[in-house]
Amino acid sequence: MFTQLDDLVEKFNVISEQISQPEIIADQDKWKKLMKEHSDLRDIVEKYQEYKNTLQSIDEALSMLNENLDDDFKELVKEELAEHKKRVEPLKDEIKLLLLPKDPNDDKDIIVEIRGGAGGDEAALFAADLYRMYTMYAERNRWKTELMSLNENGIGGFKEVVFMIKGQGAYSKLKYESGVHRVQRIPTTESGGRIHTSTVTVAILPEAEEVDVELNMNDVRVDVFRSSGNGGQSVNTTDSAVRVTHVPTGLVVSCQDGKSQLKNKDKALTVLRARLYEMEQEKKNAEQAAEKKSQVGTGDRSERIRTYNFPQGRVTDHRVGLTLHRLDQILNGDIEEIISTLTTVDQTEKLKQVTNG
Structure with a gap:
């Protein structure tokens, strides 16, 4: 791993020199490509440097403890040593995550397809709710949205809506949203107050050049x-x-x-x-082998991934067992906690596969 990291640092340093050269800057296509590589490498290079600095601080602290120090100063050094040692393993894990092969689609813009499933008009109304949720989430991230096609049902619902989200990391954030979203609520047309269950299918497609x-x-x-x-x-x-x-x-x-x-x-x-x-x-x-697939990242459209329960005000993501009791905020685009949980679980699984493999 460390040989690979040293090679990446060397590559990063070479690119750092190249992007400031006038002849490279003059070739905008080449310069943009190198800037993208530079940006992709920066996080792992900085994390590796932090790891090396931590090891160096441990060595310095151990060396100081061999010297004649007064008791108070020695305690201070011991505390610092313990803190540095505590950082080593988490830093190694963070570096391993950064070394995982990157999904080539992560930086792509996306096309989102939302279709009402079982439940007729109620499903179409919830499809409109999900459209609003994703467009509000896009606004929070300063992404642009563009409507591609819309098939309305006449009472404010969408039988189908297709739209594009353009922005840095749109696919990496929303790729886990593909699947069946289930809603449980009392329709406004229901006089008996019975809870109806409807479904909406969401598909997240990376834009293809x-x-x-x-x-x-x-x-x-x-x-x-x-x-x-x-x-x-x-x-x-x-x-x-x-x-x-x-x-x-x-x-x-x-x-x-x-x-x-x-x-x-x-x-x-x-x-x-x-x-x-x-x-x-x-x-x-x-x-690919079945065991190499992530439970989070399969993107199977027939899989029921989430339930939105209105009477209880809760949202449950069935893949990771996450339940949040703030339905209103989530439907207003506050879905970052769900997305970060799915991302963490998926990365952890991939890390296990690499470690065990």
């Missing part, structure tokens, strides 16, 4: 049609809505949110590319 997916436009059928809104609202008089069909896989994406046919086509192709990329990723994941 053209280099990630080779999309042959000869395989894509593009149809245009007149977009329609609820009760005749927002109905365009031109054929601005676009439906793209990927013939080899049968994947279909429709976009009718914007008034520009060209923009709707671009949005539809962006979603299509992300879905094709996800299919490719799933195929690779299926080829």
Whole structure:
């Protein structure tokens, strides 16, 4: 491990010199690539330096204890020594986590697909709640959101909503949200006060660049049609809505949110590319050994991952056994505690696999 760390420090130092060279700065593509590498290495280099400084402080403290010191000063040195020793193992664990292979999608922007499942209108209403939750979480992180397509049910609910979140680390934070979200609450239309259970499916797709997916436009059928809104609202008089069909896989994406046919086509192709990329990723994941998969990071859309119970004001994530009694704040975008818990559990599992492997 330490040989690897020394190599990374050397690489970091070389890149640090390169990014200040005029000829490198002049080549913006190369400079941006090196800056990205520099940024990726900084955390582990700084953590390794902290580890080495701690070991050095231990050596210095041990050396001082061999000298003739007065009792008070000796006690002070012993306290410092104990503190430094306490830091060694946690620092080693932090370094091991930083050395874990990084998910290549972590820095990507994402496409979020939310669909009402079992429960009809109640499921559609909760799909709208989740859309609001994720957009408010994006605001907290200063990320940008862009609506791709929306299918409303006429009473404020969403049968389906697809939107993009653009921002540093969006996929790394939200990748564990894929799966079935279950809601338990009394619908406003329920006169008997009975609790209904409904489900909503969430899919988090990393945005796929053209280099990630080779999309042959000869395989894509593009149809245009007149977009329609609820009760005749927002109905365009031109054929601005676009439906793209990927013939080899049968994947279909429709976009009718914007008034520009060209923009709707671009949005539809962006979603299509992300879905094709996800299919490719799933195929690779299926080829991995079952024990190498994380219970948190499977991203299986059919898996029930979380329950939102309104009568009890609680949210439970079933994968990690986390229950929080602050439903209102969570639906207002305060989901950082859930996300950080899922991330920690996933990293710990991966660390065990590396250690045991």
